[in-house]
Amino acid sequence: MANPDFSNTAIVACGTLSPELKHLQAEGFLNAGKIVYTTPGLHQNCPELERQLTEAVKRVEDDYDKVIVIYGGKYCYVNAADPTRTMAKIIDELGPKVVRVQATHCMDMVASEAERDELAGGEKVWWMTPGWVKYRHKVFEGWDKGIANENFPRHTGGARVLDGVGLCEQYLNEQPEEILDYSDWMGIPLMGVPVTLDRFKKLLTDALEQ
Structure with a gap:
């Protein structure tokens, strides 16, 4: 079976998952048009996570049909200052081109x-x-x-x-x-x-x- 075609897709990912993504690129599964990594460990700094994520999406969204965000939904962004602000809300605000992998955190993406x-x-x-x-x-x-x-x-x-x-x-x-x-x-x-x-x-x- 042929691999899916990611050539018209950009990926914005937490740098913590760069080993897996680079491995998938090397083995020929992932031919993403572009991959942008945010700094690893930003789950400890929600404002900086949101800033880097938003900036990265804005940088690539005009050049690709879709942007896939590789961040967990439940544990990667826990905003104690504003508990109603969630990763789902951020993704929704980034527009219809942007989707997120459906997992709670990076460990859940692998197992x-x-x-x-x-x-x-x-x-x-x-x-x-x-x-x-x-x-x-x-x-x-x-x-x-x-x-x-x-x-x-x-x-x-x-x-x-x-x-x-x-x-x-x-x-x-x-x-x-x-x-x-x-x-x-x-x-x-x-x-x-x-x-x-x-x-x-x-x-x-x-x-x-x-």
């Missing part, structure tokens, strides 16, 4: 909640994607060891990276000290979980056809 529950085997797990490893210092900008101790140790199943691009294996082979240091900072074991990108491909295809 569904049911799949994550099965992989967790009843344990409480801190899920991540490869971008959380590659862009660790941006994703956890402002976190010190004290904040880490408040958040991570209660995850008895450790930290697990839903790795569809082989990044964890690469790190373990080439720079294992990075993984060991990350695990030590979190205070829990960190391991890669090999997955396919089939779910991500389907979400992208569904958004294209929306």
